[in-house]
Amino acid sequence: MLNKKNIFSWLNFFKKKSLNNNNKIINNDNNNSTVNSVLQSIKHTKNNFLFKIKKFFLKNTLNDLFFEKLEEQLLQYDFGVFVSKSIVNNIFKKYKNNVLKDESDIYLELKDSLYKILNKPILNRDIIVKSTQHNPYIILLIGINGVGKTTTAAKLAYFYKNLGKSVALSASDTFRAAAIEQIKAWGDKISIPVFCKQYGTDPSSVIFDSIDFARTNKIDVLIIDTAGRLHSNINLIYELQKNIRVIQKKMSANPNEVLLVLDACNGQNSFTQTELFFQHISNITGIILTKLDGTAKGGIIFSIIEKFSIPIQYFSNGENLSDFYKFDAKDFIESIFS
Numbered sequence: 001m002l003n004k005k006n007i008f009s010w011l012n013f014f015k016k017k018s019l020n021n022n023n024k025i026i027n028n029d030n031n032n033s034t035v036n037s038v039l040q041s042i043k044h045t046k047n048n049f050l051f052k053i054k055k056f057f058l059k060n061t062l063n064d065l066f067f068e069k070l071e072e073q074l075l076q077y078d079f080g081v082f083v084s085k086s087i088v089n090n091i092f093k094k095y096k097n098n099v100l101k102d103e104s105d106i107y108l109e110l111k112d113s114l115y116k117i118l119n120k121p122i123l124n125r126d127i128i129v130k131s132t133q134h135n136p137y138i139i140l141l142i143g144i145n146g147v148g149k150t151t152t153a154a155k156l157a158y159f160y161k162n163l164g165k166s167v168a169l170s171a172s173d174t175f176r177a178a179a180i181e182q183i184k185a186w187g188d189k190i191s192i193p194v195f196c197k198q199y200g201t202d203p204s205s206v207i208f209d210s211i212d213f214a215r216t217n218k219i220d221v222l223i224i225d226t227a228g229r230l231h232s233n234i235n236l237i238y239e240l241q242k243n244i245r246v247i248q249k250k251m252s253a254n255p256n257e258v259l260l261v262l263d264a265c266n267g268q269n270s271f272t273q274t275e276l277f278f279q280h281i282s283n284i285t286g287i288i289l290t291k292l293d294g295t296a297k298g299g300i301i302f303s304i305i306e307k308f309s310i311p312i313q314y315f316s317n318g319e320n321l322s323d324f325y326k327f328d329a330k331d332f333i334e335s336i337f338s
């Protein structure tokens with residue numbers, strides 16, 4: 001069993017280990033640059049829940065209270081009751097049966113359990129953008145007020161632009177004061193056209209016309225920003241359904257992606273939001289998790305994936321355009337545990 005004196009040495013030892021595609025621990029001195037950049041960005045966010053898992057293992061010695069504390073810790077980071085209990089119970093059973101022998105085994109088992117949750121849905125899709133007959137690839141961003149939809153629309157636009165795609169933004173938040181100016185400012189900053197109409201225009205009409213705009217201008221990717229809405233406001237949810245029907249009619253297909261934007265700082269509330277959006281919007285294709293830099297509560301994402309089997313597609317941990325990453329379960333877990 002390890003004591004506090006040598007705990008640093010085994011944590012250092014783990015720095016050299018990672019999960020391979022078969023979910024096994026392998027030596028990994030040749031980390032690719034994506035892992036490194038995600039790693040670096042997360043390491044600099046000291047308030048992050050990710051950072052604190054490692055701290056827990058540094059602070060606590062394996063004794064009778066260890067498992068109780070571990071469960072408490074996971075609950076504190078908002079992993080939710082179901083995930084926290086099932087992971088810790090499973091680890092405890094393996095420990096009692098001598099399958100896991102010390103802190104290092106437990107640390108790796110926790111890493112593996114969390115990876116399995118994140119890897120449950122199909123996460124690592126290739127980005128395939130086909131614009132047939134000048135039909136744009138359509139991404140609709142939805143979520144409650146202030147979660148970061150507009151900022152994310154700009155980050156996504158920048159991301160696709162850097163992949164060599166022609167991109168346009170559709171300003172379908174015609175409701176909130178200064179929403180149109182906000183998205184136009186982003187468009188100017190990243191030199192991407194923003195299709196907009198007057199405040200108060202029916203958002204569906206903005207979407208309808210922005211698809212024509214995209215077709216005329218041979219746009220590959222059309223990113224549609226929407227007004228924030230309280231998930232409890234059913235009329236606004238109906239409005240989203242209408243937006244989707246307009247896209248379906250115009251494109252004779254579903255939007256390619258309907259991404260639910262969740263603010264990691266909202267903790268358990270994100271779970272309720274996901275539940276309600278899921279109940280009413282059948283075409284959600286993934287989650288974008290924002291503001292991971294500002295919270296110790298990001299563990300909620302594990303509960304959400306466990307319950308809804310929905311993939312996280314991207315995450316952000318800052319306000320800058322570059323604080324935005326395509327989500328990869330393996331990289332993400334490496335960032336937590338390295």
Ligand SMILES: Nc1nc2c(ncn2[C@@H]2O[C@H](COP(=O)(O)OP(=O)(O)OP(=O)(O)O)[C@@H](O)[C@H]2O)c(=O)[nH]1
Nearest residue numbers: 145146147148149150151228290291316317318319
């Ligand atoms: N720290 C941090 N701030 C972020 C991140 N993403 C967005 N923000 C900030 O969150 C605030 C709200 O962002 P918006 O993009 O306006 O959010 P929204 O969902 O469009 O808001 P509404 O249109 O009012 O519903 C802004 O101050 C953003 O700069 C992030 O990853 N980290």
Ligand SMILES: [Mg+2]
Nearest residue numbers: 149150173179
């Ligand atoms: Mg907005």
